[in-house]
Amino acid sequence: MFNWKRSREIENFAVGLARGFAGRFPPHESQEPKTAKLAGAIDDACNRAAAYQREHRLGIYGKAKFGTCFKFELSQIGYPEEFIETFTRQLLLTMSGK
Secondary structure (H helix, E strand, O other): OOOHHHHHHHHHHHHHHHHHHHHHOOHHHHHOOOOHHHHHHHHHHHHHHHHHHHHHOOOHHHHHHHHHHHHHHHHHHOOOHHHHHHHHHHHHHHHHOO
16 A cells, blocks of 8 residues: 655655755756766765665655656756756666666
8 A cells, every 4th residue: 555654755855855956056057067066966965865765765666756756846946857857867776776
């Protein structure tokens, strides 16, 4: 059976991670060439996502929920679609340990 409480926790984490990333690297900067600031913000987000995965042991549905919520929040904040897709893929791979 699906756990709605856990689903809400995953959503809250994904939204918080996206907003935290936006605070470190705002959308208008995503158009600029790759910088150390971007690399640091991505590394921080990946480390936080990996730690969350180790603690909560998300399955396939949990990771899908996380990815969907994370992408939606980045889209609402104003990041370009290509950036969102690449970044979310990287986060999910990090969470998978691959």
